[in-house]
Amino acid sequence: MTSAPAIGFDYRPSRLPARLLALVTFLAFVAIALSGAPVGARLLLAAGTSVLAVTAVRRSMHSDITGIGYGADGWAVYRADRTQLPATLLSHRVIGTCVLLRLRTDRATETLVLAPDNSDPDIRRRLRMRLAAQSPVAGIL
Incomplete structure (x- = not known):
């Protein structure tokens, strides 16, 4: 995946x-x-x-973040002025239909909530699949 x-x-x-x-x-x-x-x-x-x-x-x-990207190069956060900041995923949680991401950039640590009121179900599903594939416990199960 x-x-x-x-x-x-x-x-x-x-x-x-x-x-x-x-x-x-x-x-x-x-x-x-x-x-x-x-x-x-x-x-x-x-x-x-x-x-x-x-x-x-x-x-x-209130959040300065207006966009998020995840690809082969890792995580990227886009600010309101559309500048791109590389980010590191510190942790993630899936709670029901919500996905919580804790990302650290060189400026701050942000906790982002992806819920049904602010994100597409397909995005959350794809993100859950990618996060599960990269999780260290995914190989144990």
């Missing part, structure tokens, strides 16, 4: 992590409201939770 053609696709951040974070934040607010803490402590906890949630949502929804 390693002789398959290169895979390249546009990338935009998925909304799925932000939605899951909103659910967890709501549950945190419910837990804070139902706690036996004094009102001042509950307000302080709610404010801290709000700040952390907004910061995490902004971080998950």
Whole structure:
């Protein structure tokens, strides 16, 4: 499978992590409201939770990466100004229909979520097959 053609696709951040974070934040607010803490402590906890949630949502929804390529030369990341940066795959996970990639460039380490709302099912399928073929445990099974 390693002789398959290169895979390249546009990338935009998925909304799925932000939605899951909103659910967890709501549950945190419910837990804070139902706690036996004094009102001042509950307000302080709610404010801290709000700040952390907004910061995490902004971080998950903002990415300088607009494209990803994987071929014989390895991984490449394309930035908003269409400059190409070579990247190294640090790790990957397949969770249901989502693929999570952790790529390191010379500038930063990026965690990319490829979910049904931001990528084509065929791209995710081809990527899962290529990642499984290069995985060190693929030969053990």
